[in-house]
Amino acid sequence: MNPVQKSSRAMRPSARRQDVFLAVGLAVLASVVAVSFGSGRRPDAFGWALLLALHVPLAWRRRAPLVVLWVMVPLIATFHEHDYNHSAPTGASMVLLYTVAVTGSVRRTVIVGCSVIGLMVALKFGDGMAGVAESFQIAGWVVSMLVLGGYLRVHRQLTATALERAERAERTREEEARRRVAEERLRIARDLHDLLAHSITLIGVQTSVAAHVLTEDPDRLDRAAVAKALDDIADTCRSARGELRTTLEVLRDHGPADTRDPLPGLDALPDLAATARAAGAKVDLSVGTGASVPAAVGAAAYRIVQEALTNAVRHGGRADLTVRVGVHERDGALLVDVTDDGAGTGDGTPGFGLVGMRERVRSVGGTLDAGPRDELGERAGFAVSAVLPLRAHGEEGAR
Template identity: 55%
Template sequence: MNPVQATTTAQRSRIGERVMAAINRDPLTAPHRTRNDALLAVAWAALATVTALLGDRELRPDALGWTLLFAAHVPLVWRRRGPLLVLLAVMVCIAPYHALENNHAAPIFATMVVLYTVAATGTVRRTLLTGTAVLGVTLLLNAVTNPDGTAELLRISGWVFAFLFCGIDVRYYRQFVAAIVERAERAERTREEEARRRVAEERLRIARDLHDLLAHSITLIGVQTSVAAHVLAADPERLDRETVAKSLDDIAETCRTARGELRTTLDVLREQGPAGQARGPLPGLDGVPDLVETARLAGARVESAIRVREAPPAVGAAAYRIVQEALTNVVRHAGPEPAVRVELYEEQGALRVWVTDDGCGADPTPDSTPDPTPTPDPALAAAFDLQSPGYGLVGMRERARSVGGTLDAGPRDEGGFEVRAVLPTGTDRGDER
């Protein structure tokens, strides 16, 4: 295709787009509609003048006929605002024009434009009633002025019905286009809402993962560091090097574990490789004994009863995180040497998690041997924010809801705190962390 042909094709395409845009546009809300209708009325009046002048000399309008012909085009300026009133005004001018035996073809353009506007902007019922009335008046005038004009009668009826059905067809087409546009906009809004919802869920999941990882690790590091600091400051002359070394080893091990989990979480966020490979294995029930042992190293007296062998991955991961957060809260808030019990068992198609503590420990007396697991000192507590309320309970409830379960947490009547969760195991709900 040469450049000239390409330019011609592009121009035709733009013209076609403009025509379709004009057809698709709602005539009642189109911009500059009054100005455009005024220009249309002038053009139609000029066309009617040419038709009357080129027609039969005997039917050429006289002064009154010209006045009625031009007056019939004036209401076209407001044809969109009140189609029926404009049609009535046009018929008031055209009826005597035809009765005076003027050129009958000249006012056809104005009449058909008004009929089209009525059909394109009104209901089908109103259009048919209006068309019947107009056709009745027209046929009555034709019968009076030209009783033998059967061909003229058929021609007039055909034009009236043609423009009415053309207007009805355009109206339905516009409704169809509007419905498609509305459906597309609704679908776009739905996609945007879904995207926002997924972003919110992803942000919540990231916050939950980071909280579970960092809160647990930093709490343990804070407690272990406090133990080492207490041993060093309690009696420097009788330094228990083994206890200090063990505390430092525990801190190093906690840091290595936290670093590994943090790296796994960052790999997920960066989407390195397929989702299943990037995430690595989910923590599950097999990791609960390690949580128990870690809590013991932090000074808690933990008893565990795990009477369940396996669970769906998502349920196992939720149970692991709930136990992790519950033990972290115990280490942070329950005081020195809290007595803790962790139970996991399956009952009625659900994994039940129960973590309780007594919320109190034996306070060391001034003359007693220094307690190797004291309460974290105020400086460490402030540094690691160990005493401020956080999102632990909210995160545990979200973990339970993510697999269709429930979680209750609160103080016990006999003292201490308890966490109870019921996690359905009947259906694997996917990889949810």
């Protein structure tokens, strides 16, 4: 229901009251005209009954205009046929014609106008030239009322249409704003998951290394190994804290998006490999790209490698875990391949890592294939392969 319909329903009792007052006022005016001036004779008892009766249906003119028309026309015609004061019912006649035009279609308005003018000409036909002249005069008033009513009807329709369009545009803007908020929340959730899962996994592995060194042979404590493990933990915490601060910048209103620090890209892949090596994995990193990799694609590749390394370290299940990371540009796309030879013995519950990777790949229009590697019928690690197109995404998608 549009605003015009709501307002009309809300004002219906008031409108009915206004129509009643209008009918009473027109009846009083018609009575004054009937005894004061105009052509024709003063009404007698029958004339007064006709004059007052033809105003009663006006109280329902908005609810059933055609019914009111068919009730009033015979009463008005009978009033004129008895040669009562012809000016007395003019006000009621004009309001009736206006109501028919303002509430109906153009076709109905034309039909009613032609019928009324035809009936008037038939009634005045016997009056000679005087009747013809009076017919033209009255026809002018009839046409004027119909045109006025039709104009106001079109104006109201255009206003209602404009309001409906404005309301639809406002709904569209609100839906777009909600969609953008949802997308931003999803992006933040992905960033936090990638960052925290990676950092916490590395911290857990490094802590296990320190604990192992402390408990393996307390009498011959390798202080250098313990210190190195603790330094690795501190470095991971500092790196996580800095990247977390960068990620959370989107929640603060410090300025436009382009003033924020960019998320890590391909140039940060060696740091990922270094942290994975510190956790005990052997990482073979190979990067071969040009200088035309969009920031959005670079960020997606970084997060894919980060999540794949995190999963390999967490679920590898072997001390001599080897991970091969390849990032190369080929045929207008960035190919990201991460494979490991782990046993896949992780006992953690399934998380959102693969889901986040697929969402990131879709955000830049790419494809992802991830699953266990099968060699000679036996499981031999895990493989992640992504194809990220370079030409369809510009720099503006980085955030």
